[in-house]
Amino acid sequence: MKPKVAFFDFASCEGCQLQVLNLEESIIELIEIVDVVSFREAMKEHSDDYDIAFVEGSIARPMDEERLKKIRSKAKILVALGACACTGGINALRNQYSIEMVKKGVYGDADIENNPYFDVFHTKAVDEVVEVDYYVYGCPVDKDELTKVITSLALGKRPEIPNYPVCVECKKEGNVCVFEEGKFCLGPVTRAGCGARCPSNNNACEGCRGLVDNPNINSELEVLQKYGLTLEDALERFKMFCYREMSK
Numbered sequence: 112m113k114p115k116v117a118f119f120d121f122a123s124c125e126g127c128q129l130q131v132l133n134l135e136e137s138i139i140e141l142i143e144i145v146d147v148v149s150f151r152e153a154m155k156e157h158s159d160d161y162d163i164a165f166v167e168g169s170i171a172r173p174m175d176e177e178r179l180k181k182i183r184s185k186a187k188i189l190v191a192l193g194a195c196a197c198t199g200g201i202n203a204l205r206n207q208y209s210i211e212m213v214k215k216g217v218y219g220d221a222d223i224e225n226n227p228y229f230d231v232f233h234t235k236a237v238d239e240v241v242e243v244d245y246y247v248y249g250c251p252v253d254k255d256e257l258t259k260v261i262t263s264l265a266l267g268k269r270p271e272i273p274n275y276p277v278c279v280e281c282k283k284e285g286n287v288c289v290f291e292e293g294k295f296c297l298g299p300v301t302r303a304g305c306g307a308r309c310p311s312n313n314n315a316c317e318g319c320r321g322l323v324d325n326p327n328i329n330s331e332l333e334v335l336q337k338y339g340l341t342l343e344d345a346l347e348r349f350k351m352f353c354y355r356e357m358s359k
């Protein structure tokens with residue numbers, strides 16, 4: 112029997128769900144192996160009977176926490192989809208300010224007291240509220256990797272997510288390092304899996320897939336040292352996508 116899959120969104124731009132819709136020809140193959148039972152961005156039908164829940168977005172309000180816990184209670188497997196869900200992503204940048212400042216900055220003098228829709232707290236990643244089984248990194252997620260993850264889960268296998276830096280993929284692509292052009296690239300300490308998309312288009316990696324594990328012992332740090340930079344320089348730049356990790 113095909114596993115039932117559902118997609119859910121919280122605070123996000125919905126770009127990661129859009130990547131699912133952008134799967135194009137592989138979507139035909141995927142619906143051969145999974146049943147999509149809920150996907151607000153793509154279909155009207157909704158079912159609370161699912162095996163695998165893909166959760167996009169970060170958690171911003173008590174009502175979000177409640178909803179996420181219900182999703183977790185129904186799902187056998189829960190996957191965090193994209194940077195907002197995995198780490199809080201760029202939404203977590205607001206955590207450097209007080210909630211009062213954030214509300215004032217966004218809503219001004221509007222009367223938002225006692226309205227649960229505006230009852231925001233500091234942004235949380237999905238795993239700060241419920242247990243997460245797997246993470247699909249990136250802002251947005253990479254289509255090829257997403258296809259592999261859905262296929263693995265449908266076959267009952269553990270998805271393989273790279274734990275080596277973007278530099279490895281960049282070198283495989285034969286790119287000229289963007290440091291040579293005076294750009295600051297986070298590739299040496301960022302988790303691979305995107306095929307070094309940004310450096311392959313002559314842009315620096317901004318670290319949207321988060322930190323590779325144990326970046327301090329990775330030999331790719333030599334790249335940073337070669338250009339007179341330190342691990343701390345790179346980590347400071349990581350705040351855009353990994354504010355939570357960097358502010359610990």
Ligand code: SF4
Nearest residue numbers: 123126193194195250
């Ligand atoms: S990770 Fe990026 S693309 Fe995905 S929902 Fe968040 S902001 Fe949008």
Ligand code: SF4
Nearest residue numbers: 278281288289296298
């Ligand atoms: S630092 Fe950036 S551009 Fe240079 S090799 Fe690594 S990923 Fe590629």
Ligand code: SF4
Nearest residue numbers: 305309316317318319
């Ligand atoms: S190169 Fe870096 S910023 Fe670009 S998609 Fe890959 S991880 Fe994200």
